[in-house]
Amino acid sequence: MGDIQENELREQAIQAAVRYYEFRHRDFKPFAAGDRIPYAGRVFDEKEISNLIDASLDFWLTTGRYAERFEQEFAGFLGVQHCSLTNSGSSANLLAFMALTSPKLGERRILPGDEVITVAAGFPTTVAPIIQFGAVPVFVDVTLPTYNIDVTRLVAALSNRTKAVMVAHTLGNPFDLAAVSAFCDKHDLWLIEDNCDALGSRYLLDGRWRYTGTIGHIGTSSFYPPHHMTMGEGGAVYTSDTTLKRLVESFRDWGRDCWCPSGHDNTCGNRFTQQFGELPHGYDHKYVYSHFGYNLKVTDMQAAIGCAQLEKLPSFIESRKKNWKQLREGLSALEDRLILPEATENSDPSWFGFLLTVRGGGVNRHRIVRHLEGKGIQTRMLFAGNLIKHPCFDEMRKNGVGYRVVGDLSITDTIMRDTFWVGVYPGMTEQMLEYMVVQMRKALSC
Numbered sequence: 001m002g003d004i005q006e007n008e009l010r011e012q013a014i015q016a017a018v019r020y021y022e023f024r025h026r027d028f029k030p031f032a033a034g035d036r037i038p039y040a041g042r043v044f045d046e047k048e049i050s051n052l053i054d055a056s057l058d059f060w061l062t063t064g065r066y067a068e069r070f071e072q073e074f075a076g077f078l079g080v081q082h083c084s085l086t087n088s089g090s091s092a093n094l095l096a097f098m099a100l101t102s103p104k105l106g107e108r109r110i111l112p113g114d115e116v117i118t119v120a121a122g123f124p125t126t127v128a129p130i131i132q133f134g135a136v137p138v139f140v141d142v143t144l145p146t147y148n149i150d151v152t153r154l155v156a157a158l159s160n161r162t163k164a165v166m167v168a169h170t171l172g173n174p175f176d177l178a179a180v181s182a183f184c185d186k187h188d189l190w191l192i193e194d195n196c197d198a199l200g201s202r203y204l205l206d207g208r209w210r211y212t213g214t215i216g217h218i219g220t221s222s223f224y225p226p227h228h229m230t231m232g233e234g235g236a237v238y239t240s241d242t243t244l245k246r247l248v249e250s251f252r253d254w255g256r257d258c259w260c261p262s263g264h265d266n267t268c269g270n271r272f273t274q275q276f277g278e279l280p281h282g283y284d285h286k287y288v289y290s291h292f293g294y295n296l297k298v299t300d301m302q303a304a305i306g307c308a309q310l311e312k313l314p315s316f317i318e319s320r321k322k323n324w325k326q327l328r329e330g331l332s333a334l335e336d337r338l339i340l341p342e343a344t345e346n347s348d349p350s351w352f353g354f355l356l357t358v359r360g361g362g363v364n365r366h367r368i369v370r371h372l373e374g375k376g377i378q379t380r381m382l383f384a385g386n387l388i389k390h391p392c393f394d395e396m397r398k399n400g401v402g403y404r405v406v407g408d409l410s411i412t413d414t415i416m417r418d419t420f421w422v423g424v425y426p427g428m429t430e431q432m433l434e435y436m437v438v439q440m441r442k443a444l445s446c
């Protein structure tokens with residue numbers, strides 16, 4: 001009787017929330033010229049709301065049944081063994097990197113002063129964990145029109161301190177995974193794929209299509225609202241290496257040695273029978289710390305939203321591809337003035353945005369961006385442009401320590417000066433995309 005009543009009350013609460021969704025959120029207003037066209041945004045329906053209410057009524061609050069379900073289903077989608085949820089893409093990058101510093105990895109662990117090859121044209125938190133730990137980012141240039149790491153620079157960037165390559169698939173376009181993973185294999189380096197902007201992108205390697213983020217040792221995702229799917233805030237780290245998964249979760253969960261899920265005890269069956277460090281024999285495994293960790297877990301409410309979004313992910317990916325194609329075709333006549341983006345060879349990108357670089361010769365990014373913004377079309381820079389030019393690098397630049405640059409970063413600087421992007425997210429309609437093309441043409445003719 002109690003169970004029946006509880007289920008009924010839960011169902012009533014969920015139905016009330018669904019009605020609220022229909023009243024407040026479902027209204028679809030047809031697009032009119034001049035309406036705001038955001039570069040990205042959350043796309044959801046009553047399923048996200050009902051999951052959210054369901055999780056909140058549990059009042060479990062921390063990581064729970066929805067998180068467990070999401071981790072399994074997301075790993076299944078990607079085709080990897082393990083997924084560990086975390087509270088942001090930046091946390092995912094931090095955990096992926098810190099896992100590789102664990103003493104448990106012996107000789108292969110990354111130590112302070114070791115080098116990690118990366119790029120400066122991207123998002124800061126792909127690089128921040130390297131610097132925060134005291135390792136040295138080694139920056140190489142990128143190429144146009146793919147906006148990814150220039151793999152011809154890898155050999156020159158290698159030193160006897162190189163331990164890893166950590167780079168993002170720029171706005172969904174995979175980097176040359178064949179070249180980068182062969183380089184990492186040859187020199188025994190770790191490969192971290194920052195997949196935060198590329199969920200659903202695929203790459204053909206050794207005759208097999210695989211999702212980006214699953215080819216290197218560790219991949220990361222962000223579920224911040226503009227991304228391919230959202231939990232509000234959220235992220236994930238994934239790997240098929242069980243040792244790395246344990247290390248990621250140790251750093252995520254306070255640095256603990258124990259791997260019991262929240263609310264569970266004695267999963268290892270040896271809670272009071274082991275010897276750790278100089279602790280008394282049998283010290284409770286739950287409170288043994290093998291790393292200096294963090295707490296970067298998600299709540300079950302976030303994971304509940306993620307479970308509903310995951311069901312929509314295949315359709316989100318298809319919309320992003322379709323929208324990108326419409327812009328690419330619509331803008332092809334402007335190729336003499338704009339460098340249009342191109343997919344990396346052997347890849348099938350799930351685009352995060354549509355990148356454009358002005359070719360110069362009187363065409364000015366500032367003017368185009370101002371025109372588009374004035375017409376309601378939201379624009380974005382390629383994040384940092386050149387990260388080394390930012391105030392966070394002031395001291396390191398002044399003292400010339402803490403990082404290395406190999407070759408010049410001339411394309412990175414071009415991106416900083418001349419590149420911008422507009423959205424292709426699933427909330428866009430054909431009319432919006434047509435209007436964007438018209439306004440882009442106008443911006444270039446004025």
Ligand SMILES: Cc1ncc(COP(=O)(O)O)c(C=O)c1O
Nearest residue numbers: 088089090123168196197222224
């Ligand atoms: C490539 C890349 N990595 C990491 C992140 C960080 O993700 P989050 O905002 O969830 O911390 C972003 C954010 O947009 C990103 O674009």
